[in-house]
Amino acid sequence: MQAAFPSTAFEDASAARFQSSLHPETAFVPHRKPIMFQHLQAYAGDPILSLVETFNRDPREHKVNLSIGIYFDDAGCLPLPEAVRAAQTQQPVQAQPYLPMEGHAAFRAAALRVLLGNEHLVLQQNRAVAVQTLGGSGALKLAADFLKRWYPQSRAFVSDPTWDNHRGILEGAGIEVGTYPYYDPDTIGVRFAELTQFLHTLDSGDIVLLHPCCHNPTGVDLSPEQWDEVLHIIQSRRLIALMDIAYQGFGDDFDRDAYAVRKAADMGLSFFVSSSYSKNMSLYSERVGILAAVCPNAEQAERVLGQLKFGVRRIYSSPPFHGADIAARVLNESSLHRQWQNEVYAMRDRIKRMRRQLHDALSQRLPQHDFRHYLTQRGMFGYTGLNEHQVQRLQDEFAVYLLKSGRLCMAGLNSRNIEYVARAIATVLQESETPS
Numbered sequence: 001m002q003a004a005f006p007s008t009a010f011e012d013a014s015a016a017r018f019q020s021s022l023h024p025e026t027a028f029v030p031h032r033k034p035i036m037f038q039h040l041q042a043y044a045g046d047p048i049l050s051l052v053e054t055f056n057r058d059p060r061e062h063k064v065n066l067s068i069g070i071y072f073d074d075a076g077c078l079p080l081p082e083a084v085r086a087a088q089t090q091q092p093v094q095a096q097p098y099l100p101m102e103g104h105a106a107f108r109a110a111a112l113r114v115l116l117g118n119e120h121l122v123l124q125q126n127r128a129v130a131v132q133t134l135g136g137s138g139a140l141k142l143a144a145d146f147l148k149r150w151y152p153q154s155r156a157f158v159s160d161p162t163w164d165n166h167r168g169i170l171e172g173a174g175i176e177v178g179t180y181p182y183y184d185p186d187t188i189g190v191r192f193a194e195l196t197q198f199l200h201t202l203d204s205g206d207i208v209l210l211h212p213c214c215h216n217p218t219g220v221d222l223s224p225e226q227w228d229e230v231l232h233i234i235q236s237r238r239l240i241a242l243m244d245i246a247y248q249g250f251g252d253d254f255d256r257d258a259y260a261v262r263k264a265a266d267m268g269l270s271f272f273v274s275s276s277y278s279k280n281m282s283l284y285s286e287r288v289g290i291l292a293a294v295c296p297n298a299e300q301a302e303r304v305l306g307q308l309k310f311g312v313r314r315i316y317s318s319p320p321f322h323g324a325d326i327a328a329r330v331l332n333e334s335s336l337h338r339q340w341q342n343e344v345y346a347m348r349d350r351i352k353r354m355r356r357q358l359h360d361a362l363s364q365r366l367p368q369h370d371f372r373h374y375l376t377q378r379g380m381f382g383y384t385g386l387n388e389h390q391v392q393r394l395q396d397e398f399a400v401y402l403l404k405s406g407r408l409c410m411a412g413l414n415s416r417n418i419e420y421v422a423r424a425i426a427t428v429l430q431e432s433e434t435p436s
Contacts, residue, residue: 047404049068051401051403054401062399064401066401067403067407067409072412079282083343084282087330096321101309103290103319104319104324104328106328110331111275111290111292114258114331115248115262115273115275116261116294120262125298126301128301129304130290130292130293131305132289134287137289139276140165140170140274142291143274143291147207147242148174151205151240155202157177157179160181161217161218162216163217181198188383192222199234204237205238206239208241210230212243213257213259214379214381217381217383217403217407218407219378224259227259227263234264240272241271242273243261243271244274246278247379249341250347251348252378271294273293273294274291288323288327355382355410357418358382365426366429380409381408382407384407384425386406388405392404400421
């Protein structure tokens with residue numbers, strides 16, 4: 001049977017026209033084969049992950065990685081909590097069917113209780129729903145797609161500064177992204193008056209991305225009283241709160257770290273929460289997280305859940321089983337749950353010791369400087385106040401790797417490297433102040 005078009009000639013001509021549309025200077029020549037992908041731009045790389053790659057290539061034995069947000073123990077190893085290890089051995093990996101679009105039911109229900117508390121009214125009234133996601137990043141992506149579809153005119157605002165990928169995920173969904181005032185380098189605190197004034201200028205339906213605890217990258221958090229004021233503005237201005245909590249348990253404890261989430265629910269707000277179990281269960285490569293939505297009533301909650309499931313179906317269809325099953329066992333078995341929380345608190349306390357030791361070591365070397373911010377910041381990260389040039393010097397001269405913003409991962413410090421890091425930071429600070 002003869003084809004309607006001679007396929008080779010037709011494909012050559014179509015491909016050449018396509019190539020010509022991309023590069024008008026290229027004349028249409030029949031039978032010219034296009035070079036696939038030649039019009040693509042090079043990817044500059046993620047600032048955090050690219051820095052890790054540079055660190056891995058560094059041959060210096062004394063190098064120290066304080067860039068990526070991963071918890072390491074005092075031996076510099078990535079530990080697996082014993083409660084997680086115990087849950088993992090309870091059931092060997094075996095063949096599993098696809099999970100439903102919304103994910104592992106026992107994990108989702110338990111993760112909602114971790115966020116909201118066991119007996120919160122919104123749980124009793126079935127006004128909170130959750131879908132299992134590919135870590136916290138997957139939750140943010142799902143939320144961004146949902147918000148773009150159902151609130152297409154809404155703008156999003158992230159703290160200045162914020163985790164780099166917040167902007168990327170929101171812009172990737174087609175949402176216009178701005179910033180709201182947050183960090184004050186002069187006081188090493190929050191520009192709270194400017195923050196609240198700015199929120200009053202936003203339009204109804206605008207999206208505000210909030211860090212309930214352990215702000216990334218600064219480690220500077222709002223107080224409960226400040227959260228109350230921010231949430232009342234969000235309520236009065238009819239703004240959409242999108243909360244990202246990736247470090248629950250690393251600030252004060254699991255309950256106090258969720259203050260903003262629970263307060264918003266108490267107030268009757270409707271909002272989204274992205275929650276990750278990468279850090280507090282050391283399940284980094286398993287990509288375990290949820291996107292939770294708190295809604296006005298059970299009927300709307302079901303509709304939101306349905307649309308989130310539809311969003312999952314259009315991206316990856318269903319989430320992985322293994323990591324969520326481990327997390328579900330830890331969260332649902334009371335003895336494992338208590339053991340896990342205590343292990344997270346041990347991680348939290350080690351980070352606090354590193355803060356104290358870095359503060360003391362720097363204060364001893366540079367008594368004229370005030371390093372109290374290392375003690376008041378919370379969670380994995382600290383804002384050093386170092387500028388980009390100083391950070392580059394640390395990398396080039398001392399093999400100490402920080403983000404160019406000056407963010408330091410406190411969990412990368414240990415008893416073997418902290419004096420070296422303090423000496424390197426002190427040297428860079430001191431020499432930058434010495435007249436040339």
